[in-house]
Structures are given as structure tokens and as C-alpha cells.
Amino acid sequence: MYNLRIAARSRMLRTGLGIFALVCSATAFLLSVWIVVPAPTYRLWQVAVGASEWSLWLGVLGLAGAGLSVAAFxxxxxxxxxxxxxLGLSATVFAAVPLTQTRPVARAHNVRLSLRQYLGGLRAQPAAASSQTATFATVEGQSLLLDVFLPTAQAAARPAVIVVHGGSWSGGDKTDFPxxxxxxxDQGFVVFxxxxxLAPQPNWRSATADVKCAIGWVKRNAAQFGVDAGRIALLGRSAGGHLALLAxxxxxxxALPPSCEAPDTGVQAVVSLYGPADLVWGYYNPANPDVIDGPGTLRRFLGGDPRTAAEAFAIASPINHVNAxxxxxxxxxxxxxxxxxxRHAELLSERLQTADVPHQTIFxxxxxxxxxxxxxxxxxxxTKPVLLRFLRQHVAQR
Structure with missing residues (x-):
């Protein structure tokens, strides 16, 4: 009887160990596979973003599953x-893709990747920059706000960065990447x-006008925030990257005036993170129609398609405004x-190269x-050291 109980416990342990190994490996695999496989839905694209950016943890889970499976075997x-x-071994391979593909990019730009930093903020956090919220315009009864982040170190005539959020031109809000x-x-820039x-759409003129209005407001109020009005950069993500480039x-x-009194809306540099640049090309070449209806998004933003709203597509495409x-x-x-x-960044980079505009493109x-x-x-x-070098070269220095 005693031996039977021992055998039963051994079977239970073996079965439990095998099942636990399978759960670990399957979970790691089902998440990490979207690092390399195009997502069939918007929700799975969100999983792909998380899996790609926190892939190390999935690799650890995959390795744990593979190790436990050896013990179970x-x-x-x-x-x-x-x-x-x-499954565990496959998940580990998928999870290694972000690091292995980033290392050559890092070497090319003299950046040393840090495991300690990756592990979740073991390094010092950014200093607690003081912030405040202000209304920079009221347009058609709608108050437009901005958040101001001031460097902890006091200085006169500091450079500024105006940040434009993304959201398919119909969503999102300020300070979505605080x-x-x-x-x-913390690097010495005053951030707005x-x-x-965002509505009503089409809002390609109004959104661009509001960005330009914000530039004018920052210049008018430069003294209040210790900003040098001649050292301003725009930075935008996704739809905000498009608007930053266009402004x-x-x-x-x-054809693209500011929405408030702003005689001077010029800036000294612009940064676009994954923003569209050629809207006609983008309409006919959507990245992944299963994730987002790109043509539909553009139709709502511009009021038609490239045939019915040709002027809007032409004026609203930053690539068409590149010059010396x-x-x-x-x-x-x-x-x-x-x-x-x-391809948006590739096309714009080629146009900037042709026009001999100082630029840098990183994939x-x-x-x-x-x-x-x-x-x-x-x-x-x-991104951090590359962005900092770019801003210091073109905005922070006079």
C-alpha cells in the first residue's frame, strides 16, 4: 500500500510538472509569437507592442517552461x-528578436544597451520636473490646454520642446507619455x-492650426517660462508626428494658418516618431488593414479620398512641403x-536628402x-541619446 501511494504521488508530480511546464511555455509562446507575426486584430496588435517591449520577461518564462519540461520528461x-x-524554446527565440535586432542599431549610434535599465527603472528616475497646466487658446468655444514641464535647474533663455500627441487625429490627449x-x-528643456x-472631422486644417497656435503662444510667453523663442523644437508621435512635421x-x-494670433510659427527642429508623411501613399498602402482601417482614418481626417479630396491630401502631406x-x-x-x-519615413528621408536638409532617420x-x-x-x-544629441545640436546650442 505504501509503495502504491508513493507511485501515485510520483505520477501526480510528473503530471503536475508537465502541465505547469506546458502552461509556462504556452503562455510565453502565445504572447511572444506576435513579436514576429502580423496581428490579425487591433487587440492582438496591442499585445504585440507589449510583447516586443517587455520581451525579456517572456524569454525568461519560455526558458522556465523549457527547463521544467526537461525535468518532467x-x-x-x-x-x-x-x-x-x-513551445518554450520557440518563445525564447521570439523573445530574443528585439534585443538581437536593436544591438546593431545601438552600435551604429554609439549607444550601450543596459540590462539594468531594461529591468524596470533600477536606474534613477527622471527628476520630478515641476509642471503646470495653462490654456493657450479658446477656439470655437473649446479651450485648448497644455502642460508645462520646467527643468529643476534654473536658467535663463532655455530651449523648448512642444510635444504633440497621437491618436489617429481623433483621440489621445496631452501628456500621454509623461x-x-x-x-x-530633466535634460534642461522646457516642455509644452x-x-x-479632435472633432468635428475632417480636422486636418484645425488640428494643424492649433499646433501653430501653440507655437505662437509659447513664443509670446517665452519670458514667463524662461524660454528662448529662437530655440524651439516640435516633437510628435504617430498622428502627432504628422502634425509636428506639417506645422x-x-x-x-x-492654406494652413494658425487658429490664433501667431505671426511667427517657425521652429528650429522637428522630431517625428512613427508619423505618416505621404498621405496619398499611405491611403493606397495601409500597413495592416486587420489592425486599423488606415484609409477610413484618412477619409475622416481629410474629408474624402485622394480623388475626392485631392487638395487636402496634397496640402496635408508633409512630404510635399520639403524645401531648402x-x-x-x-x-x-x-x-x-x-x-x-x-515606408513613410523612408520616402520623407529621401525627399529631405534631395533637398539637402539636415536630417537623421533611424529604423x-x-x-x-x-x-x-x-x-x-x-x-x-x-532613442534617448539620439534624441538628446539631435536637440542639443539644433536647438540647445546657439
Whole structure:
């Protein structure tokens, strides 16, 4: 009887170990596979962003599943252990893709990737920059707000960065990436994170006008915040990247006036993270229609398609406004972007090159749209020093 009980416990342990190994491996696999496989739905694209930016943890889970499967196999578990080993090993390989594909990019830009930083803020957090909220315009009864992040160190005539949020031109809000705002302020920049009108659509003119209005407001109030009005950069993500480029490239475009009194809306530099640049090309070449209806988004934003709203598509495409006076431009884009294909950045980079505009274009082969959401992820670790060098070269110095 005693031996029977021992045998039963051994079977239970073997079965439990095999099942636990299978659960670990399957979970890691089902999450990490979206790092390399195009998502069939918007929700799974969100999973892909998280999996790509926190892939190290999935690799650890996959390795744990594979290790447990070996132990289960040694105890006599066959089927579940073999499946768990295969899934765990595959998950580990998928999870390694972001790091292995970022390392060459980091080396090319003299950036040292940090495991300590990746592990979740073991390094010092950005200083607690003081912030305040102000109304920079009231347009058609709608108050437009901005958040101001001031450096902790006092100085006169500091450079400024105006941040434009994303959200398909119909969603999102100011300060949706607060860690980046605080970090920029910690580097000595006064940061203004702004709103713009999201409705009613089409809002391509009004959204651009509000960005230009914010530039004018910052210049009028430069003395109050210790800003040098001649050292301002725009930075935008996704739809905000598009608006930042468009506003920076068209300071004197009569078809795109500011929504408030702003005689001077010129800036000294612009940064676009995964923003669309050629809207006609984007309409006919959506990145992943299963994730987002790109053509539908553009129709709502511009009031039609490239045939019925040709003028809007032409005026609202930043690529059409590149010339010798275009400000220095930094483009950062993910190679696996499923909302805005990296071809946008490639096309704009080619146009900037032709016009002899100072610019830098960086592609992260593994990265999804929104790769900088993880402030300590591999893509962000490269982005921070590259962005800082660019801003210091074109805005911080006189």
C-alpha cells in the first residue's frame, strides 16, 4: 500500500510538472509569437507592442517552461513535456528578436544597451520636473490646454520642446507619455505638451492650426517660462508626428494658418516618431488593414479620398512641403509598424536628402508602432541619446 501511494504521488508530480511546464511555455509562446507575426486584430496588435517591449520577461518564462519540461520528461512525462519544450524554446527565440535586432542599431549610434535599465527603472528616475497646466487658446468655444514641464535647474533663455500627441487625429490627449516629458525637462528643456481639436472631422486644417497656435503662444510667453523663442523644437508621435512635421514645414503656408494670433510659427527642429508623411501613399498602402482601417482614418481626417479630396491630401502631406528652408528633422520608426508603415519615413528621408536638409532617420527592425511606450525598452534606450544629441545640436546650442 505504501509503495502504491508513493507511485501515485510520483505520477501526480510528473503530471503536475508537465502541465505547469506546458502552461509556462504556452503562455510565453502565445504572447511572444506576435513579436514576429502580423496581428490579425487591433487587440492582438496591442499585445504585440507589449510583447516586443517587455520581451525579456517572456524569454525568461519560455526558458522556465523549457527547463521544467526537461525535468518532467526525466520523470517520465512524454507528450506534454515535449510540447512544452518546443513551445518554450520557440518563445525564447521570439523573445530574443528585439534585443538581437536593436544591438546593431545601438552600435551604429554609439549607444550601450543596459540590462539594468531594461529591468524596470533600477536606474534613477527622471527628476520630478515641476509642471503646470495653462490654456493657450479658446477656439470655437473649446479651450485648448497644455502642460508645462520646467527643468529643476534654473536658467535663463532655455530651449523648448512642444510635444504633440497621437491618436489617429481623433483621440489621445496631452501628456500621454509623461515620463518622456519629465526626462526632457530633466535634460534642461522646457516642455509644452499640447492639445489640439479632435472633432468635428475632417480636422486636418484645425488640428494643424492649433499646433501653430501653440507655437505662437509659447513664443509670446517665452519670458514667463524662461524660454528662448529662437530655440524651439516640435516633437510628435504617430498622428502627432504628422502634425509636428506639417506645422514645422509650413510656417508661412497661407492654406494652413494658425487658429490664433501667431505671426511667427517657425521652429528650429522637428522630431517625428512613427508619423505618416505621404498621405496619398499611405491611403493606397495601409500597413495592416486587420489592425486599423488606415484609409477610413484618412477619409475622416481629410474629408474624402485622394480623388475626392485631392487638395487636402496634397496640402496635408508633409512630404510635399520639403524645401531648402525645411528645419532639421529626426525620424524614428519601427520596422514592424502595423499602423504607419516605415515606408513613410523612408520616402520623407529621401525627399529631405534631395533637398539637402539636415536630417537623421533611424529604423528599429523589431519595433511596433508606439515602441517608446516602454521608457526603458531597447528602442527607448537608443532613442534617448539620439534624441538628446539631435536637440542639443539644433536647438540647445546657439
Amino acid at each position: 526525466a520523470r517520465g512525462s512524454r507528450g506534454p513535456a515535449l510540447v512544452a519544450f518546443g 515620463q518622456w516629458d519629465r526626462w526632457l525637462a 505638451d499640447i492639445q489640439y481639436r 514645422a514645414y509650413t510656417p508661412r503656408e497661407p 528652408d525645411t528645419p532639421p528633422t529626426l525620424l524614428l520608426h519601427g520596422g514592424r509598424d502595423q499602423l504607419v508603415g516605415q 528599429f527592425p523589431y519595433a511596433q508602432h508606439g515602441f517608446d511606450y516602454n521608457f526603458y525598452g531597447w528602442g527607448s534606450q537608443v
